[in-house]
Amino acid sequence: MTQQQTAALSGPRQAEAVSPENTPGFFARGVNFYKLFWIFLGVSFLGCLVETAFMLLTRGELQNRSGVIYGSFSLVWGLGAVLFTVCFHRLARRSSLLILLAGTALGAAYEYACSWLQEVLFGACFWDYSHLPFNINGRVNLVFSLFWGVAAVLWVKCAYPAACRWIGKIPNGAGRPLTMVLAALMAFDIGLTSAALGRMNQRQHDIPPAGPVAQFLDAHYPDRRLEAVFTNLTYIGTDEAREAAGVPRPNDLPGQ
Template sequence: MTAIGSLPRHRGRGRPAVEEPACSFARGMNYYKLFWVFFLCSFLGAVVETIFMFLTRGEIQDRSSVIYGPFSLVWGMGAVLFTLCFHRLAGRRDLLIFIGGTVLGGTYEYLCSWGQEVLFGARFWNYSHIPFNINGRVCLLYAMFWGVAAVVWIKDLYPRLCALIGRIPRRAGVPLTWMLTLFMLFDILISAAALSRWEARQMGAPPANAVEEALDRHFPDERLYRDFSTLTFVGEGGRAGP
């Protein structure tokens, strides 16, 4: 972790400065900045989780939460949440950010798990086997990981990422942002539709219209088992392979 004293500071404010070119299209806390934080952290999160699972379990798992591309929405939205809540605390003590990140991250992870179960009748993770868990949705250990991530993010990674985003030329950055926004919206919506239809198939529901027939044809169980290898439908006690 970069020591706070080694980072440039705003004069008289006691807080690390984020170096951004004056002409940057993503200068300050605007949509462009937050989208690139979401996009890049979604990608990096999926890659990091894949590497972590390989190193700890010797398994190569697809840790993406969407169908097209390696993107973990939980990581991406988590990075945006931490940025909005903690970016003004960069000059404060690490302990304060750690505690805030632990509480906020644990709450966020719980709500994500609950939302997945409500929308799709499934869970992408289950911490029931880990001590100090709450309904298997979150546990103290991983909540503390969120706290560490908040400190590292605000004190080191976020300023570096801002500098990287600031190097994207405005002429390319603005249209590229909106093209990627449309892509991510499509990816999220088609993934949600495929998961919803997958849940319906588990209950034996036949396709009710041409859209559901197309979802069954393009996203059969075999493909979704491969794309969402960690997903478990609630109430099944585990699911069979393809």
């Protein structure tokens, strides 16, 4: 390469030229499964650490903010990063205000859906905003929705490019098999967690175990173990449990 060509590639162009995206056969080129999985894994882990540190600093409580039984991974954070990547990765050159507004709306809808699904599937409540102003059914509120918008701006402008560079450091030959192994382990962890929480919900409704799988879950993942793992979990799957927890029904919230 001539001196003139080297100078022409200075700054952003040079960074683009040496980007792993331009490597022939790079396993995580573009927005594909491999890149999305590593984004999910990394942000899930970092998000869990951030939430744990936040609760320790603001409330003096050491809580496990993980969303799975094994490991420290916040699925809400990880899936949120994947969602923002898929929807906003082409908006890096657009205005921050546009990304902020779009991220606020998408983040609020995403958080609402996560809260609703957790309650419907497992009778579980991991957060409740019914005591905060400008909330919708206690599942989302204005302030935290704006946080999603700010997170979208930071993700598109700063964090996503940094994540791509970090993923680019993974050896190309090992990228695909390593991704598949870790993805299988994570899928097992999520599946086991879902089954254990679902069985916990059944126990609260006095449903006896039906088959060896349910018996295994009762023996190895009883309520006391799940409560110890998910320290921020509140069970609201029955009227009695909801009343004891002080979590109102959506239609009982003020203004509904």
